[in-house]
Amino acid sequence: MEAGNVRTLPERRTLASAARYAERALVLRCPLCGISPIFLALAGTRSLYQWITPLEGCPRCNYPYEREPGYFLLAIFAFNYGAVLTLGLGLWALYEWFLDLTVGETLLWTMVPMATASVLLVRHSKALFLAMDLWVDPLRGSRSDPK
Numbered sequence: 155m156e157a158g159n160v161r162t163l164p165e166r167r168t169l170a171s172a173a174r175y176a177e178r179a180l181v182l183r184c185p186l187c188g189i190s191p192i193f194l195a196l197a198g199t200r201s202l203y204q205w206i207t208p209l210e211g212c213p214r215c216n217y218p219y220e221r222e223p224g225y226f227l228l229a230i231f232a233f234n235y236g237a238v239l240t241l242g243l244g245l246w247a248l249y250e251w252f253l254d255l256t257v258g259e260t261l262l263w264t265m266v267p268m269a270t271a272s273v274l275l276v277r278h279s280k281a282l283f284l285a286m287d288l289w290v291d292p293l294r295g296s297r298s299d300p301k
């Protein structure tokens with residue numbers, strides 16, 4: 155990847171900067187500059203793997219997205235599984251309290267949306283993790299920083 159020519163520095167750690175980073179993550183933009191996309195556009199992907207894999211880094215500000223193998227494990231465990239589990243529990247409670255479904259129907263109507271949401275939320279989970287990492291440890295994102 156060619157290095158970007160725009161230097162962008164992380165903001166001070168405030169609630170406003172956390173909200174700004176999260177907002178950028180929700181639209182799948184670089185958490186640092188907020189302009190470049192984190193992932194390939196849907197039309198440019200040929201496989202699920204390409205769709206869920208972030209670019210190497212931001213072409214504009216050079217902020218690295220994928221830093222090391224396993225970097226996004228916490229993103230998957232915390233953000234994706236957390237959101238999917240919350241959805242599943244919410245659906246189960248909804249069916250249990252308001253509908254008279256059998257156990258099989260409850261499992262079906264809970265598991266199918268959970269599996270679908272799990273795939274659909276992968277990109278946002280990774281983007282939110284990137285934003286959280288930038289907010290918690292802003293200097294670690296710099297490629298010139300030896301860590």
Ligand SMILES: [Zn+2]
Pocket residue numbers: 184185186187188189190212213214215216217
């Ligand atoms: Zn950027």
